[in-house]
Amino acid sequence: QQQVKQSPQSLIVQKGGISIINCAYENTAFDYFPWDQQFPGKGPALLIAIRPDVSEKKEGRFTISFNKSAKQFSLHIMDSQPGDSATYFCAATSGAGSYQLTFGKGTKLSVIP
Amino acid sequence: DTEVTQTPKHLVMGMTNKKSLKCEQHMGHRAMYWYKQKAKKPPELMFVYSYEKLSINESVPSRFSPECPNSSLLNLHLHALQPEDSALYLCASSLATQGVYGYTFGSGTRLTVV
Numbered sequence: 001q002q003q004v005k006q007s008p009q010s011l012i013v014q015k016g017g018i019s020i021i022n023c024a025y026e027n028t029a030f031d032y033f034p035w036d037q038q039f040p041g042k043g044p045a046l047l048i049a050i051r052p053d054v055s056e057k058k059e060g061r062f063t064i065s066f067n068k069s070a071k072q073f074s075l076h077i078m079d080s081q082p083g084d085s086a087t088y089f090c091a092a093t094s095g096a097g098s099y100q101l102t103f104g105k106g107t108k109l110s111v112i113p
Numbered sequence: 114d115t116e117v118t119q120t121p122k123h124l125v126m127g128m129t130n131k132k133s134l135k136c137e138q139h140m141g142h143r144a145m146y147w148y149k150q151k152a153k154k155p156p157e158l159m160f161v162y163s164y165e166k167l168s169i170n171e172s173v174p175s176r177f178s179p180e181c182p183n184s185s186l187l188n189l190h191l192h193a194l195q196p197e198d199s200a201l202y203l204c205a206s207s208l209a210t211q212g213v214y215g216y217t218f219g220s221g222t223r224l225t226v227v
Contacts, residue, residue, distance in 0.1 A: 096211050098212045100169070
């Protein structure tokens with residue numbers, strides 16, 4: 001019940017295309033859903049996050065779509081660029097007092113020119 | 114300052130050595146974390162300090178010893194490590210009043226145990 005299932009494991013997208021990464025969860029107590037971007041040799045960086053009271057959040061080319069009834073959320077990267085090539089992790093946590101993040105297994109995105 | 118700074122960036126140590134990893138932040142965050150990350154895997158939580166007190170220890174072997182000397186500093190003392198402990202060690206911080214919300218990771222220390 002604590003798992004967050006992420007797919008696909010790897011993704012190749014042409015420059016200018018849309019990258020879509022999906023995550024699903026079971027624990028209905030989760031109330032904060034961040035996405036991290038990690039470049040090789042670097043730590044993860046919090047990219048964008050959403051709470052379940054909204055269905056979509058957009059920051060620049062990055063959008064999270066959230067479906068509470070289906071217990072799914074996804075990251076959309078519009079106009080994908082080679083510089084977006086990285087590993088993306090979805091995560092979830094429950095409650096403002098929780099210090100624990102449950103991560104998905106990650107998606108390696110390659111954007112080809 | 115919106116960064117978590119980790120030193121050293123790289124560390125090679127023998128199985129009988131004692132070394133320490135250091136983490137520093139000046140964002141006023143009162144929760145600080147140690148994570149371990151193996152290649153192609155997500156980060157795994159090791160320890161959490163909240164208001165300078167150890168609040169979570171994820172059953173980490175005693176050869177890893179955390180320390181939080183003040184609200185800005187976090188150390189991880191290493192002793193008698195095994196080659197399988199080689200990994201990227203990540204520090205993170207967050208506003209403790211909101212748990213892990215709005216966390217920030219450092220760039221990590223790449224540890225190799227020989």
